[in-house]
Amino acid sequence: MKKIAVLLASVLLLAGCAPAQQVEISDAWIKSGEMSVQGGMTAVYGTITNKTNNDIVFTGGQTAIAGLVEVHEMAMIDGQMKMQQIEGGLTIPAGQTAVLEPGGNHLMLMQLTGDVLAGDSVSVEFIFEGADSVTLDDVIAKPAEGGDEEYHSEEMEMSN
Amino acid sequence: MVTRRGFLGSGAAAAASGLVGVAGGSAAATVITNQNQETFAAKRELSFRGNHQMGIEADLQAVTNFVSLDIKPETDRASMLRFMSLITDDIERLASGQPVLADPAPELAIGAARFSAYVGFGPSLFRKLGLESLQPEGFAELPKFKVDRLQPEFSGGDVLIHIAADDPIVLAHGTRGLVRDSMPFATVRFVQSGFAHTPGMVPAGITHRNLMGQVDGTANPKLGTEDFNQVVWIDSGPSWIQGGTLLAFRRIAMQLDTWDQLGTTSKEEVIGRKLSNGAPLTGEKESDTPDLAARHPNGLTVIPDFAHIRRAAPGAEGERIFRRPFSYDAGISKSGSVDVGLLWTAYNRNLETQFIPIQRRLDELDLLNSWTVPIGSAEFAIAGGPGPGEVIAEGLFS
Numbered sequence: 001m002k003k004i005a006v007l008l009a010s011v012l013l014l015a016g017c018a019p020a021q022q023v024e025i026s027d028a029w030i031k032s033g034e035m036s037v038q039g040g041m042t043a044v045y046g047t048i049t050n051k052t053n054n055d056i057v058f059t060g061g062q063t064a065i066a067g068l069v070e071v072h073e074m075a076m077i078d079g080q081m082k083m084q085q086i087e088g089g090l091t092i093p094a095g096q097t098a099v100l101e102p103g104g105n106h107l108m109l110m111q112l113t114g115d116v117l118a119g120d121s122v123s124v125e126f127i128f129e130g131a132d133s134v135t136l137d138d139v140i141a142k143p144a145e146g147g148d149e150e151y152h153s154e155e156m157e158m159s160n
Numbered sequence: 161m162v163t164r165r166g167f168l169g170s171g172a173a174a175a176a177s178g179l180v181g182v183a184g185g186s187a188a189a190t191v192i193t194n195q196n197q198e199t200f201a202a203k204r205e206l207s208f209r210g211n212h213q214m215g216i217e218a219d220l221q222a223v224t225n226f227v228s229l230d231i232k233p234e235t236d237r238a239s240m241l242r243f244m245s246l247i248t249d250d251i252e253r254l255a256s257g258q259p260v261l262a263d264p265a266p267e268l269a270i271g272a273a274r275f276s277a278y279v280g281f282g283p284s285l286f287r288k289l290g291l292e293s294l295q296p297e298g299f300a301e302l303p304k305f306k307v308d309r310l311q312p313e314f315s316g317g318d319v320l321i322h323i324a325a326d327d328p329i330v331l332a333h334g335t336r337g338l339v340r341d342s343m344p345f346a347t348v349r350f351v352q353s354g355f356a357h358t359p360g361m362v363p364a365g366i367t368h369r370n371l372m373g374q375v376d377g378t379a380n381p382k383l384g385t386e387d388f389n390q391v392v393w394i395d396s397g398p399s400w401i402q403g404g405t406l407l408a409f410r411r412i413a414m415q416l417d418t419w420d421q422l423g424t425t426s427k428e429e430v431i432g433r434k435l436s437n438g439a440p441l442t443g444e445k446e447s448d449t450p451d452l453a454a455r456h457p458n459g460l461t462v463i464p465d466f467a468h469i470r471r472a473a474p475g476a477e478g479e480r481i482f483r484r485p486f487s488y489d490a491g492i493s494k495s496g497s498v499d500v501g502l503l504w505t506a507y508n509r510n511l512e513t514q515f516i517p518i519q520r521r522l523d524e525l526d527l528l529n530s531w532t533v534p535i536g537s538a539e540f541a542i543a544g545g546p547g548p549g550e551v552i553a554e555g556l557f558s
Contacts (some may be wrong), residue, residue: 027261029261029262031262032344045262102262117239117242117344118242118243118246118341118344118345119239119241119242119243119244119245119246119344120242121245140245140246140249140261141242142246142261142262142341143246143340143341143343143344144262144264
């Protein structure tokens with residue numbers, strides 16, 4: 001299975017402590033589709049494992065390809081399942097794993113600065129409270145639809 | 161949503177076997193044996209990364225799909241590189257029994273089952289992308305042969321993804337993933353499905369039988385030998401093709417209605433081998449070298465002039481190929497005629513000096529031509545294998 005590069009080393013050296021790895025992110029991918037064009041939106045998925053002894057909170061992210069990045073959940077809104085920002089972020093208890101997947105929680109990228117094409121590799125930083133951030137340099141863009149996703153974002157003014 | 165999902169598989173298995181070890185005794189041993197049998201096909205993996213792409217220097221798997229694709233007009237070298245990035249990641253995961261990323265049905269990734277897939281490129285791709293200067297030596301569209309009755313729906317293509325596994329569900333699921341990730345870049349030209357024996361039917365390394373009943377592939381170079389390297393793997397030319405090979409793909413229909421009217425002796429003379437064990441008519445076992453000079457007391461050659469193995473024998477040094485033929489079964493007509501044959505493959509370093517001279521001799525005279533008709537044909541240059549962190553054929557499209 002493909003190993004994802006986790007760029008924690010420099011941060012840990014500066015901090016002067018050496019926990020092997022606080023957060024492990026595997027199987028990350030970004031969706032490429034009709035909406036992943038300049039000015040549009042897409043999402044990042046993957047598996048986040050909290051290897052610390054404390055609860056951590058996945059609060060957001062950063063990437064050069066998006067102007068706005070939020071942690072989203074799927075919620076029942078007006079009788080329909082829709083996506084919306086998770087207030088305060090996604091808590092991942094000590095030792096547990098959170099799965100970001102179509103139709104569930106995901107890292108939402110909005111205000112895309114360019115097209116995300118199938119097969120592109122994108123650098124994405126995952127930001128946490130209670131753990132150092134993690135940057136993946138090779139998040140691959142997969143052509144994918146599905147997950148019954150309908151976006152609900154006040155910023156995008158797409159709610160019904 | 162937070163879940164304690166998966167990733168405990170190997171740890172749990174190790175813990176379980178540890179418990180069995182503590183329990184000891186023959187009952188535990190029986191449990192282990194049964195588990196091994198149940199997971200025998202699922203757990204077997206072929207290696208993905210290395211000098212060569214996977215699925216060529218390997219014993220035949222049970223089932224296969226040859227997927228031929230034509231690139232879309234807007235697909236350029238940069239998009240081919242993105243295409244190959246996706247396919248490389250997919251094959252690596254499937255070969256270890258994992259679902260591909262973004263798999264809509266990850267529950268179908270139930271085991272590697274010797275899954276393999278490799279990628280090759282047709283002469284038309286080099287023309288479309290202006291890559292003629294990187295085309296390997298001895299690689300071009302095959303010449304027309306007299307015996308050919310080629311149908312376009314079984315022939316050609318810009319890109320080949322040849323997929324195989326020991327389990328039909330694993331094959332179908334893997335094929336679906338690879339085709340899904342091809343669709344931003346290409347359309348499907350053909351999918352040709354075939355099969356060989358189920359694992360365990362014949363010992364590894366033993367030649368398979370085709371649907372005419374013949375053992376097929378006897379004179380092949382042996383896997384893992386220097387002889388195999390010399391026949392198959394390219395070691396010069398553009399860097400992307402080093403460690404790769406050239407494939408001649410032929411869909412060969414069998415005329416079983418008339419073949420079945422022949423008696424055993426006639427069938428054996430057509431081939432030059434015994435049906436029972438594949439031994440040459442001049443020998444006792446399959447591995448015996450045919451004595452093409454041997455004659456009956458009446459002066460006729462024991463292996464007839466028209467016999468397949470005589471015509472296919474090398475006419476010059478180096479005229480050898482590696483065959484990896486799967487069978488196909490495309491149904492039965494109302495009158496009971498079976499539509500069967502071979503998805504025949506020849507792997508070699510150079511089509512002009514290896515496959516083509518052999519095929520020309522068979523084209524001129526081979527009694528087997530009366531019952532075997534090539535109805536599909538294609539040729540692909542198969543890139544070398546991806547090293548650690550590399551994308552398949554990145555040297556061609558970078």
